[in-house]
Amino acid sequence: MVETHTSAPYGRSARTGPQGADAAGVERVAPWWPWYVARLTITDAVAIVVAVGVAYVVRFDSTAAVSGDFSPSYLAVSGVLAVAWLTALAATRSRDRRIIGTGPVEYSRVYSATWRLFAVVAIVAYLLKMDVGRGYLAIAAPLGLAMLLAGRYGWRQWLHRQRDAGRMQLGVVVIGHRQKVDRLIRDLHGSPRAGYTVVGVCIPSGEVAVGETVAGVPVLGSMEDAARIAGTTHASAVAVTGSDAITADTVRRLGWDLEKSHVDLALTLSLVDVAGPRVTMQPVAGLPLMYVDEPQFTGAKYVAKTVFDWTAAAFLVVLLSPVLVVIAAVVASTSRGPVLYAQERIGKDGRHFRMYKFRSMVADAHDRLADVLAAEGVTEVGPFYKPRHDPRITPVGRVLRRYSLDELPQLFNVLRGDMSLVGPRPQIAEEVARYDRTAQRRLRVKPGLTGLWQVSGRSDLSVEAGVRMDVSYVENWTLFNDFLLLARTAKAVLMRNGAY
Incomplete structure (x- = not known):
């Protein structure tokens, strides 16, 4: 389990030692996402309960029941719908720490979870011959979606303000050749709202001596030390840039070393400005091939x-x-x-x-x-x-x-x-x-x-x-x-x- 440093509120870099650094002289970025995700969950729950409650109050009285062969009360339907909605948001990983705070993926997953849930409700109602009121669903679905997106937007704006001030960052250890590491560090630090702070660098042996810096970040060891360094710096991820010295076997062993450490393994690609829907990962002969679909301008x-x-x-x-x-x-x-x-x-x-x-x-x-x-x-x-x-x-x-x-x-x-x-x-x-x-x-x-x-x-x-x-x-x-x-x-x- 990643250790939480309460001395660094809101994910501010926590430091130990006489000069505010640990023995390796490295900033430790305290994990902030557990309580942030908890607040997102509470906000989502409030939005869903309000939406379902408004739909219930506007359309029905306290004794109303669904007509059909299976006729539960609308109060029971509302309770089941609220729980299912929260479950759908969790199942689509709409609060994954890697997507919250930046880009459209978070909003897209909220939208996807909502329309899929109501599609399932329609199918279940048909199979069970339940005549669920269209007015009830017509109020609950759009109102709930609007409130969910508004809540996520509000929290994102707050998170952006924190990140602009240097807080609420995820620590990253970067691996690769000096030139590529330098570029990645500058890209990440040039976009503070993305939420990544590079806390250490691992360079192939012989390129740079331990203790030197790349783009202002200290070199803490070789690539073989990456998993250990990620643990000592309490990093949330290890980012691997392209390098001749980083073979498939090296990446696989690094993944093994990071098992059960709650540290993500991220591989950077030279391909930019290509969105997820155009990318397909397919294992071929034991190798992960990434297919990029050509852009479509008709259809x-x-x-x-x-x-x-x-x-x-x-x-x-x-x-x-x-x-x-x-x-x-x-x-x-x-x-x-x-x-x-x-x-x-x-x-x-x-x-x-x-x-x-x-x-x-x-x-x-x-x-x-x-x-x-x-x-x-x-x-x-x-x-x-x-x-x-x-x-x-x-x-x-x-x-x-x-x-x-x-x-x-x-x-x-x-x-x-x-x-x-x-x-x-x-x-x-x-x-x-x-x-x-x-x-x-x-x-x-x-x-x-x-x-x-x-x-x-x-x-x-x-x-x-x-x-x-x-x-x-x-x-x-x-x-x-x-x-x-x-x-x-x-x-x-x-x-x-x-x-x-």
Whole structure:
């Protein structure tokens, strides 16, 4: 069992010895996840009980029973459903320490556990000839799912704040050649919200002497010492990077050494930006082969995305019609020029279309572009360039841009089929002409009102980081991730992250 150090609250690095370090001079990261998982469990239980309770109270009185050959009371059904729901969340490992706090997998498992549970309920009700009220299920399922996701989101935001402060980290021992170890350490420490702190390094014998450091982390021994070092540093995982010296037999023996230690064995791969659904592990002749499916850009899921886009856009146009009218009136009354600004953009597979926005600049903005570039000292405009201080923007336009209200007319582009709610942002022909092979992948799907780039920093991100995010979205998207990106978009707009 991994030892818990109560002197390090919230998983802060605990140290012993006169200089705050143990005999090896290594930070010990106290495990924080048991009590964090316990709080997640309590929050999940409260959400489920409330959802089932509301469905019961709204739809039935205390004596109501399910009709059919088998007719238990709805109170009993509610109790069984609540227990089964909590069991399903545990069975799908939705509170696994390796997925909580980062990425969409945690949310995806909550969603998967919920819809599968209610699918089983429907099947059981049919087999037992139970006529469970549709209204009861129609309240319990969506309300419970919404509350579960809201609870997980709230705890994740709290966890992010703790990790930003250097707490709530999982200790990792890294094994491999110096260059690859250095890169992995910098990647992990450059993303504190991922929740990993490298507490020690093991290098093949003869590369680096024990006591030296790699990227600021001490070398504690050779690869043969990894299991022992993971125990002495109370690490949660051992990460193995690619190395000629690390053979299949070496990794297997390391796995044996880590048995019953509650320390995970993780193997890093050079393959990046490939999501789990495209990866299949298959043992062949005793070797684990990883198959990577090619990205799909047609099929049933794209039909579902199109239906969702059109339905959601139509609903939003109706809902926001008063806002659209007010914005149009304000734009028309405060500056000279048309209310809408239309510009030709490049869409899916290089098709041209006219994209609409509320006009946020003066009428002669295009003629003044050279002056703006000269003022910013820009001699050549590359792809994705956007002036940070653009005097052509009107006072009303600045407010519209700050909250992304100028983008609302693109809902009509979605209704026309030119755009999607979520996808890479569309660009003009001159910018697309400068695309390299990587950026060209952005054109494999419809452009979107929002996307992974926009919710991850928008204009504050570098071009390289933004393109990588867009390509990752294009090749790995799911409808569930679209829902998450839309939710993150609302937060990014309210926080005005990277908007100018």
